[in-house]
Amino acid sequence: MRHWLKPSSPSGLILIVVLMFGFGFALVPLYDVFCEVTGLNGKTKGAYQGDINALAANSDRTITVQFVANRNDNLPWGFYPEQEEIKLTVGERKQIHFSVNNSYNRAVVAQAIPSVSPPQAADYLNKIECFCFQRQPLAAGEAKQFPLVFFVDPALPEEISKLTLSYTLFDISERDASGVD
Amino acid sequence: MSAHAETMHHGPAKGFSRWILTTNHKDIGTLYLVFSLIMLFIGGTMAFVIRAELFQPGLQLVMPEFFNQMTTMHGLIMIFGAVMPAFVGLANWQVPLMIGAPDMALPRLNNFSFWILPFAFAMLLSTLFMPGGAPDFGWTFYAPLSTTYAPPSVTFFVFAVHMMGISSILGAINVIVTIFNMRAPGMKMMDLPLFVWSWLITAFLLIAVMPVLAAVVTMVLMDVHFGTSFFSAAGGGDPVLFQHVFWFFAHPEVYIMVLPAFGVISEIIPTFARKPLFGYRAMVLATVAIAFLSFIVWAHHMFTVGMPLAGELFFMYTTMLIAVPTGVKVFNWISTMFKGSMTFETPMLFAIAFIVLFTIGGLSGLMLAIAPADFQYHDTYFVVAHFHYVLVPGSVFGIIAAVYYWLPKWSGKMYDEKLGQWHFWLSFIGVNLTFFPMHFVGLAGMPRRIPDYALQFADFNMLTSLGAFLFGTTQLLFVYILIKTVRSGKKAEQLPWEGARGLEWSVPTPAPYHTFTTPPDLERK
Numbered sequence: 001m002r003h004w005l006k007p008s009s010p011s012g013l014i015l016i017v018v019l020m021f022g023f024g025f026a027l028v029p030l031y032d033v034f035c036e037v038t039g040l041n042g043k044t045k046g047a048y049q050g051d052i053n054a055l056a057a058n059s060d061r062t063i064t065v066q067f068v069a070n071r072n073d074n075l076p077w078g079f080y081p082e083q084e085e086i087k088l089t090v091g092e093r094k095q096i097h098f099s100v101n102n103s104y105n106r107a108v109v110a111q112a113i114p115s116v117s118p119p120q121a122a123d124y125l126n127k128i129e130c131f132c133f134q135r136q137p138l139a140a141g142e143a144k145q146f147p148l149v150f151f152v153d154p155a156l157p158e159e160i161s162k163l164t165l166s167y168t169l170f171d172i173s174e175r176d177a178s179g180v181d
Numbered sequence: 182m183s184a185h186a187e188t189m190h191h192g193p194a195k196g197f198s199r200w201i202l203t204t205n206h207k208d209i210g211t212l213y214l215v216f217s218l219i220m221l222f223i224g225g226t227m228a229f230v231i232r233a234e235l236f237q238p239g240l241q242l243v244m245p246e247f248f249n250q251m252t253t254m255h256g257l258i259m260i261f262g263a264v265m266p267a268f269v270g271l272a273n274w275q276v277p278l279m280i281g282a283p284d285m286a287l288p289r290l291n292n293f294s295f296w297i298l299p300f301a302f303a304m305l306l307s308t309l310f311m312p313g314g315a316p317d318f319g320w321t322f323y324a325p326l327s328t329t330y331a332p333p334s335v336t337f338f339v340f341a342v343h344m345m346g347i348s349s350i351l352g353a354i355n356v357i358v359t360i361f362n363m364r365a366p367g368m369k370m371m372d373l374p375l376f377v378w379s380w381l382i383t384a385f386l387l388i389a390v391m392p393v394l395a396a397v398v399t400m401v402l403m404d405v406h407f408g409t410s411f412f413s414a415a416g417g418g419d420p421v422l423f424q425h426v427f428w429f430f431a432h433p434e435v436y437i438m439v440l441p442a443f444g445v446i447s448e449i450i451p452t453f454a455r456k457p458l459f460g461y462r463a464m465v466l467a468t469v470a471i472a473f474l475s476f477i478v479w480a481h482h483m484f485t486v487g488m489p490l491a492g493e494l495f496f497m498y499t500t501m502l503i504a505v506p507t508g509v510k511v512f513n514w515i516s517t518m519f520k521g522s523m524t525f526e527t528p529m530l531f532a533i534a535f536i537v538l539f540t541i542g543g544l545s546g547l548m549l550a551i552a553p554a555d556f557q558y559h560d561t562y563f564v565v566a567h568f569h570y571v572l573v574p575g576s577v578f579g580i581i582a583a584v585y586y587w588l589p590k591w592s593g594k595m596y597d598e599k600l601g602q603w604h605f606w607l608s609f610i611g612v613n614l615t616f617f618p619m620h621f622v623g624l625a626g627m628p629r630r631i632p633d634y635a636l637q638f639a640d641f642n643m644l645t646s647l648g649a650f651l652f653g654t655t656q657l658l659f660v661y662i663l664i665k666t667v668r669s670g671k672k673a674e675q676l677p678w679e680g681a682r683g684l685e686w687s688v689p690t691p692a693p694y695h696t697f698t699t700p701p702d703l704e705r706k
Contacts, residue, residue, distance in 0.1 A: 008361035010287065013354045017392050024396020024426060028411060031422050040489055072415065113414050119489075170415030175408055 044114045044165075047133060048126040048151075059154050061090050065125075068166035069098055076103050077110075078143075079169050090154040098131065098167065101143035109175075110136045112146075112167040121163040124153035135172060192694050201296070204288035205694060206273045207591070212295050213270025214584070218660070220262030220302065221577075225653050227255040232649040234632050235642050248632035249317035250309065256320030257338075260438065261345045262302050264572065267580045268441040269294075269352045272380045274591060275583075276356060278685035278692065279374045281365030281701040286358040294351035301344035308334035319630060321431070324412035324423040328404040339402045346391045353387035356380055365684070367703045371465070374683055375458065378465050379444030382472045386433045386440070389476075394430040397423065421486050428479035436475045439539075439571060440468060442579025443510060446532050448683070449586050450514050453529035454521030455680035460513040467506035467513075474503045484555045493552040500550035504543065511540055526678070527601030531582035534574055534609055542570030545620065560630075563623025569616045573652075578608075581659065588663075589677035593691025594670030600662050607655040614648025 004011045035043060065088065067081035078101040088094050102108055112132040116122040127133075131146035138144065152163075193199050193208065203209060230251050234242050243251070273291065277284055285291050308315040316338045318326035327335055360373070360381050373381070400411040400423075410416025412423045451458045458464065480488060480496045488496075514536050523529070545567040549558055558564060589595050618641035627638045634642060675690050688696045 008358065010290075010354055010358055013357060013388055016388050017350055017354075020389055020392035021396050024393040024430075025400075027393075027396075027426050027429065028400075028422065031419070031425060038489070111415055113417075168414065172415050175410075175416060 040119055044116055044122050044125055044127060046127075047130070048128050050126075059090050061154070062087050063090060063152060063156065063160070064162040065094075065152070066162065066164040067096065067098070068164060070166060070168040072168050072170045075169070075171055077101065077169065078103065079167075088152065090152050090156060093128070093149060093151045095129075095147060095149045098146040098148065099143065100136075100138070100146055100169070102138040102141060105140050107137065107139050108171055108173045110138060111170050111172045112136070113170060115166050115168070117164045117166070118160065121156060121160050124156040125163065125165065126151055126153060132167060202292070204284075204292050206277050206285045206288070206291065207692065207694065209285075209291050209295050210270045210272075210274030211591075213266045213273060216295075216298060217263045217265075217267035217270060217580075220258050220266070221656065223306070224255050224258035224263055225656065227251045227258070228649060229653055231255065232646040235634070236646040237643070238634055238636055238639050240633055243632070245632045246314060246317060249319075249630065250315040252630050253316045253319050253322075254305070254309070257305065257316075258302070259572075260320065260434075261342075262298075264438050264576045264580070265345075265349060266298060268380075268383070268438075268576075269349070269356075271376075271441065271445070271580070271583050271587075272352075272356050275587065275685060276359055276377055276380060277363070278590075278688065278696060279377050279683055280360065280363065280368060281684050281697045281703075282359060282363035283695065283697045285355050286363055287355045290351050291355050294348045294355065297344050297348040297351075301341045301348065304337055304344070305341035308332075308337050311337070321427060322398075322401065323427070324401065324404065324420050327401050328412055331405065335405060336402065339398045342398045343395055346395045349387050350391050353384035353391075356384040357388070360384075365697070365700045365703055371462070374444075375447035375461070375464055376441070376444035379440045379447070379468055382468050383437050383440045386437050386472055386475065390430045390433040390437075393426065394434075397426045397430065400426070421483075424483045424486060425480070428482045429476075432479040432482065433472075433475040435568075435571070436471055438576045439579075440471070442535065442576050443468065445579045445583040445586070446514060446535050447510075449528050449532040449582055450517050450536075451682070452586075452678050452680045453526065453532070454518045454523050456517055456521040457682075458513070459516035459519075460509070463509055464513055467509040470506040471503060474499060474506070478503065481550055481552075481555075484552045485559045497550055497552040501547060504547055507543055511536060511543075526585075526598065527596070527605055528582045528586035530602070530605045530609075531578045531585065534605070535578045535582065538574030538578070538612070539571055542567055542572075542575060545570065558623065560628055561623040562619045562627045562629060565629050566616050566619035566623055569619070573616065574609075574612050578612075581608075584663075586678070587685070588666060589673035590685060590688070590690055590692055592667050592670065593673055594666045595673045595677065596662055596666040596670060600658065600665070604655060604658050604662060607658065608652060611648050611652030611655055615645050615652055616648075618642075618644045618648075 005015065006012045007016065034040070064085060066085045067083065069079045069081050071077055071079050078099070080099050082097040082099065086094065086096065100110070102110075114130075114132050116125055127148065127150045129147060129149040131148065136144070136146070193205065194202065200208065200212060203212075230243060231248065234240075234248055273285065276282075311332075311334045313332035313334060315334055316322070316327070316332065318331060318335075322338070360377060364373070400409070403409040404411050404413060404418075410418040412418050412420050414420065447458055447464060478496055478500045480492060481500045484493055484496070525533075545563065549555055549564065549567055585596060585601060622634075622638045622641045622645075625638065627634050673690050676686050677690070684697075684701055685692075687701060
């Protein structure tokens, strides 16, 4: 080993310090990769990429999907699912709506963050269309219907018969105005 | 010894500039130790405010906002200002003396790493006088408390932590380079005194995790000021990620605060038992094992965030595994004392109290490691009792023991043994009176970091507060003993402790400004 790289020399030690500082930041993507590989954290994926027409509801296994709508920081908005609970068969496409109204007297930009419980079901809940894919601008006092089209993959593990899809609505007007993600 | 002959023609510079410009390891060691003593009293005053408020149920003295600032600043100052600099001070004084080196390897860097600290802490303490107040999010600064809901002073907190981190990293680099390159000729790694071994391993822990702390405070800074979303779910981040990165730093940190104390105890026990240390090799290996395990147990601080069962089990079992090398150390200390001809001077009393009380803290740690039970203990006073048992009668007693043990060599004067015994017994009673009742109120469900509590906890809290006042005031006696020793102590002998071995005792008393300018002859010993 070159002498300046040895862990007994100051330069070698400073290299360890720099690498560990980088490692601290590398933990951020590593955390996401870890959650994705293990399916922890209940994060759903982006829009379903497969062939939607090939899907056939050829199973009569029914499951229950519950919808929960939360407002972060108890923002003074209305945010409700059209139905709190639906039953559907696996592979069946469903569309439901979330209604939202902006009770602020100013325009806001909202972003919904999904979470699925139990977390291991997150991989089997496929969204074809979701309001959570985009940030949602709302004029002052505006009310809107947010659409969600999804299906549950027939490969969903047998032991899961009920899953909960929750959305938390965040006010990201400040972030959005400054143009930073 | 030829070492003291050369000291005649080069002593310390005169006046105050000696302390600012010094590159001498003994001067810098003294600066670190005095600094940490001052910080102990500042952090102690904050603990005093906390305990005065909690003396009775209800809000008496301070507003909850200020109470939060006190708990936060107390933790930050005691960890980064009192315990860590005290150990760096001990390393500066003792590592060169114990390995027969003339000074630390990088003396100017040494001066720099000390003088960062007063500025870092001046900056941190100045936040108390800022609009919006000092940091109030706990020393663990969990997001979003330290991002979305933080007072404006969070920026000063971030930069103060950066400066403390740089200071610790530079100090650690210095220790490692000194130990690897400046040992007396013929001194092999497995000849190193255990204090030196413990510090070597601690220094590697510091090098590995202080940069991660720097990274996590930088992310907080970016979330606050630059619109990033590391810890904000709205922008695709995750607040739980904060806890993972933070505890990846903070769990090794707790070993940084206790391994050097293990080293001190491993020096003191053999001296006063008049027997060599039992199981030297096992002690070194146990320290390495603890350091390694400390990297893979961090999530036991966050059992309640909703981890999967496999994660809970992994972190539970690895945490329990730490009890094995720690147990090796405790049993080796006991075996060293077994059938020894023991005497109980002040350093030995503090060392024995360390073993007993640290073991109590370790035991409550094992209770907390049991994931299903932790859901009950989490964020209660039981946790407070646990970490204060390992930090106060652990780290702090270790530092006090070290000061009593080596003070005769440093100052050339003997402390007043009678006052030392008083200091010990009052501290011992105070510390137990303070922290033992916290176990009971914690198990009964009293939450941490809250300025008020339910009536059923009143009696134990009053006892705790009385113990805290006793323990705090007793430390004034410590300061009096130190001043009295330096000013009018009896002259200490060349070898103040009959059973003491090691190179540091071979230099004259008091240790001259320059020692080991020619390396010691290890064969002659």
